[in-house]
Amino acid sequence: MGYDFKSAEKKWQDKWEEAGVFHAEDCSEKPKFYGLVEFPYPSGAGMHVGHIKAYSGLEVVSRKRRMQGYNVLFPIGFDAYGLPTENYAIKTGIHPRKVTDMNIEKFSSQLKRVGFSFDWTRVIDTTQENYYKWTQWIFLKMFEKGLAFRDKTLVNYCPSCKVVLSNEDSQGGKCDICHSDIVQKSKDVWYLRITEYADKLLEGLNGLDYLPNVILQQKNWIGKSTGAFVDFDVKGSDDEKLRIYTTRPDTLFGVTFMVIAPEHPIIDKYADRIANMDAVEGYRKECAKKTEFERTQLVKDKTGVRIDGLSGINPVNGKEIPIYISDYVMMGYGTGAIMAVPAHDERDYDFAKKFGIDIIEVLKGGDIEKEAYTGEGEHVNSEFLNGLNKADAIEKIIEFLAEKGIGEKGVQYKMKDWAFNRQRYWGEPIPIVHCEHCGMVAVPYEELPLKLPKVENFAPGSDGESPLAKIDSYVNCTCPKCGAPAKRETDTMPQWAGSSWYYLRYIDPNNDKAFADREKLNYWGRVDWYNGGMEHVTRHMIYSRFWHKFLYDLGEVPYDEPYAKRTAQGLILGPDGEKMSKSKGNVVDPNEVVDEYGADVLRTYVLFMGDYEKAAPWSKSSVKGCKRFIDRVWGLQDILVDGDTYSKELESSIHKTIKKVTEDIENMKFNTAIAAMMTLLNVIYDNGKINKAELKAFITILNPFAPHVTEEMWEKNNFGGMLANGKWVDFDEAKCVDDEIEIVVQINGKVKTKLMVAADIEADEAIAIAKADEVIAAAIAGKNVVKELYVKGRLVNIVAK
RNA sequence: GCGGAUAUGGCGGAAUUGGCAGACGCGUUAGAUUUAGGAUCUAAUAUCAACAGAUGUGCAGGUUCAAGUCCUGUUAUCCGCACCA
Numbered sequence: 048m049g050y051d052f053k054s055a056e057k058k059w060q061d062k063w064e065e066a067g068v069f070h071a072e073d074c075s076e077k078p079k080f081y082g083l084v085e086f087p088y089p090s091g092a093g094m095h096v097g098h099i100k101a102y103s104g105l106e107v108v109s110r111k112r113r114m115q116g117y118n119v120l121f122p123i124g125f126d127a128y129g130l131p132t133e134n135y136a137i138k139t140g141i142h143p144r145k146v147t148d149m150n151i152e153k154f155s156s157q158l159k160r161v162g163f164s165f166d167w168t169r170v171i172d173t174t175q176e177n178y179y180k181w182t183q184w185i186f187l188k189m190f191e192k193g194l195a196f197r198d199k200t201l202v203n204y205c206p207s208c209k210v211v212l213s214n215e216d217s218q219g220g221k222c223d224i225c226h227s228d229i230v231q232k233s234k235d236v237w238y239l240r241i242t243e244y245a246d247k248l249l250e251g252l253n254g255l256d257y258l259p260n261v262i263l264q265q266k267n268w269i270g271k272s273t274g275a276f277v278d279f280d281v282k283g284s285d286d287e288k289l290r291i292y293t294t295r296p297d298t299l300f301g302v303t304f305m306v307i308a309p310e311h312p313i314i315d316k317y318a319d320r321i322a323n324m325d326a327v328e329g330y331r332k333e334c335a336k337k338t339e340f341e342r343t344q345l346v347k348d349k350t351g352v353r354i355d356g357l358s359g360i361n362p363v364n365g366k367e368i369p370i371y372i373s374d375y376v377m378m379g380y381g382t383g384a385i386m387a388v389p390a391h392d393e394r395d396y397d398f399a400k401k402f403g404i405d406i407i408e409v410l411k412g413g414d415i416e417k418e419a420y421t422g423e424g425e426h427v428n429s430e431f432l433n434g435l436n437k438a439d440a441i442e443k444i445i446e447f448l449a450e451k452g453i454g455e456k457g458v459q460y461k462m463k464d465w466a467f468n469r470q471r472y473w474g475e476p477i478p479i480v481h482c483e484h485c486g487m488v489a490v491p492y493e494e495l496p497l498k499l500p501k502v503e504n505f506a507p508g509s510d511g512e513s514p515l516a517k518i519d520s521y522v523n524c525t526c527p528k529c530g531a532p533a534k535r536e537t538d539t540m541p542q543w544a545g546s547s548w549y550y551l552r553y554i555d556p557n558n559d560k561a562f563a564d565r566e567k568l569n570y571w572g573r574v575d576w577y578n579g580g581m582e583h584v585t586r587h588m589i590y591s592r593f594w595h596k597f598l599y600d601l602g603e604v605p606y607d608e609p610y611a612k613r614t615a616q617g618l619i620l621g622p623d624g625e626k627m628s629k630s631k632g633n634v635v636d637p638n639e640v641v642d643e644y645g646a647d648v649l650r651t652y653v654l655f656m657g658d659y660e661k662a663a664p665w666s667k668s669s670v671k672g673c674k675r676f677i678d679r680v681w682g683l684q685d686i687l688v689d690g691d692t693y694s695k696e697l698e699s700s701i702h703k704t705i706k707k708v709t710e711d712i713e714n715m716k717f718n719t720a721i722a723a724m725m726t727l728l729n730v731i732y733d734n735g736k737i738n739k740a741e742l743k744a745f746i747t748i749l750n751p752f753a754p755h756v757t758e759e760m761w762e763k764n765n766f767g768g769m770l771a772n773g774k775w776v777d778f779d780e781a782k783c784v785d786d787e788i789e790i791v792v793q794i795n796g797k798v799k800t801k802l803m804v805a806a807d808i809e810a811d812e813a814i815a816i817a818k819a820d821e822v823i824a825a826a827i828a829g830k831n832v833v834k835e836l837y838v839k840g841r842l843v844n845i846v847a848k
Numbered sequence: 849g850c851g852g853a854u855a856u857g858g859c860g861g862a863a864u865u866g867g868c869a870g871a872c873g874c875g876u877u878a879g880a881u882u883u884a885g886g887a888u889c890u891a892a893u894a895u896c897a898a899c900a901g902a903u904g905u906g907c908a909g910g911u912u913c914a915a916g917u918c919c920u921g922u923u924a925u926c927c928g929c930a931c932c933a
Contacts, residue, residue: 260852260928267851267929274933293933306933349931375931385933393849394931461932581927655873657860662926666860672873675888719862722872729872791868796914798868834913841867846913 050681052645055759060162068771069113069121069164073555074570077118081571082109083550083610085579085587086124086171089150090131094157095627096619096635096665097580100653104616104715105578106163107654110751111712113164114775120571121164122553124171125151129542133473137506143473144501147174157638161646162754164771169556173545178552179475180496181562182544185594187478187489188601194240195467197487204232237477237538239465241593245269248592256612258660261584268585270461275445277386277454279305280360282367284317289359289370292381292457296448297440300429301388301409303399305359305370306351308378309334314354322355327372334374349375349398361386362453363444364430373398381459393419465590467541472505472514474539482526482533491527499539513537547591548598550574550609562603569605577610584615614715617661619653624664635665644674647753651676654717654752676725677756680749683728683737684760690738697741699785700730705778708748717752724749739764744776791842792817794826810837817843 063069082105087098102123109121127147136143151172158165171178189195207227241248249269252262274294281287289305307313309331318324330352351373359368375394376385389399389406396419399406406415409429413420426432431447432440448454468477478490478497490497500521505514515521515537526533548562554571555563588610595609620626621633628634640649652673657663693701704727711720727745731737737745743766746757750770761770788806790813791798800822804813814835817823827847834846 263852264928270929270932272932291933295933373931375933377932380932387933392933394933397931459932461929585928655860661854661861663860666874669860669874676873678888718860719872722862725872789868793868793914796867796912801868836867836913838867838914841864842914844867844913 050678050756050759052647052677052755056160056162056646056755059755059758060159062769063162063164063771064159064167066769066772067168068769069119069166070168071120071122071166072118073567075118077116079120079571079575080109080112080117081120081573081575082112083553083574083577084121084123085583086126086546086549087154088129088131089125089127089147089154091135091146091150092629093153094637096637096640096649096653097627099161099637099649100619100659101579101616102158102161102163103650103653104614104659104717105576106650107712107717107751108576110164110754110771111709111775113771114747114750114773116774120169120553121166122169122171122556123158123163123165123167124169124549124553125154125173126542126546126549127151127172127174128474128540128545130471130473133471133505136473142501143505144174147172160641161637161650164754169553171549171552171556173475173549174473176496176498177557177559179499179545181552182475182540182548183478183490183495183497184492184562185548185598186475186540186544187492187495188603189239189597190479190487190489192597192601194243194597196238196240197235198238199233200236200466202232202234202236204234236466237468239467239593241465241590242460242462244593244596245271245460245462247596248589251592251596251608255608255610257584257610258614260581261588261613261615264581264585265589268462268589270459272459274457274459275441275448275454276382276457277362277448279362279386281313281357281370282360283320283357284313287313287317289313289384290382291384291386292459293386295388295391295441296444296454297426297429297432297435297437298388298391298409299361299363299386299444300432301390301407302361302368302386303389303405303407304368304387304395304402306373306376306385306387306395306398307354307370308376308383309372309374310378311372311383313357313384314372317357320356323352326352327354330372349373349394349401351375351398351402353402359386362448362451369404371398371402379463380461389419390415391420393421395419462589465543465593467544468538469541470507470513470537471539472499472502472507474541475499475544476515477536477538477540479536480524480526480533481536482529482531484531485526485528485533487536488526488528488533494527513539515539543587543590546587547594550577550591551595551598551604565605573606573611574609576612576614578614578616581615584613588613614660616659617657617663619656620662620664622665622667627665640670644670645677645755647677647756648674651721651752655721657718659715659717676721676728677753679728679732680746680753681756681760683731683742683745684764686732686736687742687764688736688738691740693741693744694738696734697731697737699782700727701741701744702778702782705744705748705776706780706783709775709778712751721752724752739766746770747773747776788840790840792820792823793842793844794823795846796844799823799826806840810839813837813843814845817845 084102084105109119113119132143132146136146173179186195205227249266249271252265272294274292275296276290276292277296278288278290281289314327321327351371354370354372357370359370361368376383387395389395389404390408391410407428408415409426410420410424411427412422412424423437426435426440432443435443445456476497476499478495480488480490482488500518502514502518507514522535522537524533524535551563555567558564591609595604596607598604599607618626621631623633625631625633637649648670652670655673656669704723707723708720746760750757754771758770784806786806787803789801789803792800792802800820802816802820804816814837827845830847832845832847836844
């Protein structure tokens with residue numbers, strides 16, 4: 048009788064749910080394991096095979112850990128605020144609430160069909176009042192501490208969609224949605240002062256078990272650099288100081304010009320003294336027209352205009368140097384002004400060559416006739432720095448600058464403050480009231496959640512205002528402080544908000560007194576293992592680490608980093624080797640796979656298809672290989688015999704496989720774990736029979752991968768209880784080795800023959816046996832044996848000339 | 849441009865960390881079974897060669913008794929950052 052996955056899978060999913068076997072127990076005596084996967088955005092398209100792979104990894108780890116006696120928290124939820132839902136709602140007229148509920152329903156049933164061992168009693172939805180109440184609560188705490196603030200910014204605005212767009216949605220200066228030209232618009236928006244945590248976020252990385260690549264990407268994102276600020280006097284101004292930032296203050300003697308960003312305020316301030324203001328203005332207009340893409344493209348061909356009327360004075364030698372404006376200097380980094388050292392900076396070099404500016408070498412080691420020398424070297428032409436190396440020179444010059452009061456040590460970050468706003472409906476309302484008398488006032492904590500009002504028209508308003516701005520009953524309120532009529536903030540929070548603290552809510556999802564109970568926080572502690580996509584390791588992870596560190600500083604959480612370990616799965620590519628996309632028509636629907644082959648096959652395949660951390664193309668025929676594997680496992684019941692200990696024939700194979708699977712799962716080497724079980728299966732069929740003890744062990748280690756078929760077999764053979772509640776099997780290291788082993792005999796490193804010998808054979812004996820072999824004897828006859836080696840358990844190598 | 853990673857049969861990928869290259873799976877070929885197809889089972893399957901044997905882990909060198917693995921150089925692909933001073 049074949050295995051009927053259709054009925055068995057449904058049956059066991061229901062039984063597991065009924066018995067609550069995957070419910071995590073708060074504050075239990077058992078050791079805890081908190082495994083976290085990135086909760087999905089419930090899109091209308093339904094689940095993707097990528098989700099299955101992303102969740103299957105920690106699913107296997109979680110099921111195994113449960114069987115090993117851990118109290119496992121393996122939760123799931125939905126990150127449901129966001130634009131796609133809202134856009135769909137606008138298009139169809141169905142309310143986003145309804146769309147979200149439908150999509151969550153769809154995702155939930157799909158996830159359940161795959162048999163994931165999530166604790167469904169803890170499911171969260173970021174759009175529910177009892178969840179976003181605490182998102183707002185955290186925001187207000189930040190507001191209280193001055194970390195949430197408002198500031199003017201130039202935003203990308205699409206006049207056609209009437210919406211403010213992120214940089215990602217406005218690439219190339221065109222709106223991603225309607226492709227009209229984006230205009231820059233000044234607007235007051237909310238920011239979170241994440242830069243205040245830049246150092247903590249950087250230092251925190253040290254003790255964490257993240258993939259090296261993840262650490263690197265986070266470091267790059269934070270982008271810390273150390274250097275110095277230096278003030279240059281400006282000739283032609285009223286005693287104006289032009290402050291620059293540099294990482295190489297030691298090259299100050301090589302400065303031959305300065306460059307400021309086109310937006311630099313000094314231009315407007317002294318506009319009447321700049322003789323060529325027309326040219327300067329013309330250049331600035333030209334830059335403003337350039338899209339971000341254009342501005343980053345032309346690396347070699349520098350453009351710029353000299354400011355006629357203002358010049359800089361090099362503070363170390365009093366030399367007068369020209370000042371240029373050029374768009375290779377950005378207003379958003381450092382001070383928007385640089386000192387240019389063409390001899391030792393490629394950009395400055397290109398610029399100097401183009402504009403015919405002097406190039407003065409201050410570091411030995413390169414040939415500045417040909418190109419800028421950016422390496423290290425001894426200082427020359429630098430007065431008191433001459434002869435010093437880079438580190439010493441930097442130290443000395445900073446000392447000098449500080450003494451003279453013309454500069455100081457400085458640190459810069461690439462990371463900017465987090466623009467925390469959306470002019471959209473489907474997001475968490477920002478709980479702030481604007482009062483004419485009191486300014487910005489927080490909605491009192493006891494009034495949270497500030498509910499997102501139900502509206503009929505959730506399309507964005509004109510002029511980039513949030514749809515909430517049109518609802519008078521929402522906007523008009525009284526000031527919580529003075530009681531005067533006031534207006535509510537109408538921006539909502541960005542998508543990233545809800546996901547910045549969701550791992551904390553799983554710990555105590557229904558608490559209405561706090562975001563999570565302190566005792567439970569103490570018990571569950573950090574997420575032990577967080578798996579997700581590489582695309583989320585910078586923004587999402589840094590944002591949530593920031594929120595967590597903020598809560599830690601507030602004393603609201605008992606540990607300072609949210610995630611102890613972070614891994615990432617590789618993409619599943621389409622069968623054509625291309626990234627899956629609807630437009631390419633190469634998307635694989637997990638539902639169809641479950642329909643055709645069953646959930647166990649789908650789960651096994653996504654883990655078997657290749658290295659978990661690498662991208663691999665989907666192969667329809669390889670899926671069939673996993674189907675065969677599952678069917679052959681079921682077929683073991685046809686050759687089942689009695690026996691309550693491992694048989695001599697299979698004992699070492701079973702121990703070896705248990706060892707391999709046990710270790711591989713922890714290292715996310717799921718593909719080789721499955722391969723090892725396939726190998727064992729082949730060994731068993733070669734053996735012709737399997738006894739009950741052996742079958743128990745086999746289906747136990749297979750259970751995390753293929754829980755349904757193994758559970759069905761467990762029941763059918765009356766092994767007792769439910770396998771999901773079962774105990775993991777141990778292996779005995781001593782029994783993983785065979786008595787007799789095959790060794791290879793090489794002559795001059797080439798394999799000549801293979802011999803069976805006792806596993807504990809000594810070198811002398813092994814070599815003697817090898818030399819006694821007729822093939823070897825013949826090969827070395829008449830030759831001079833130079834060297835004889837025995838590598839334990841592996842080979843004998845005889846070097847003969 | 850900078851940083852990181854990868855490169856192994858027809859395909860996805862293994863390789864105890866310097867010790868039999870190609871585990872496991874797919875595909876292919878032959879056979880069995882079947883009215884047929886499908887499914888299943890058995891065997892073969894890196895390349896060249898009838899065999900002996902030789903060659904073989906992107907390419908070129910090197911170290912070693914022994915190299916996919918270590919060293920030097922080089923090429924290609926992918927990812928991240930990108931005029932960050």
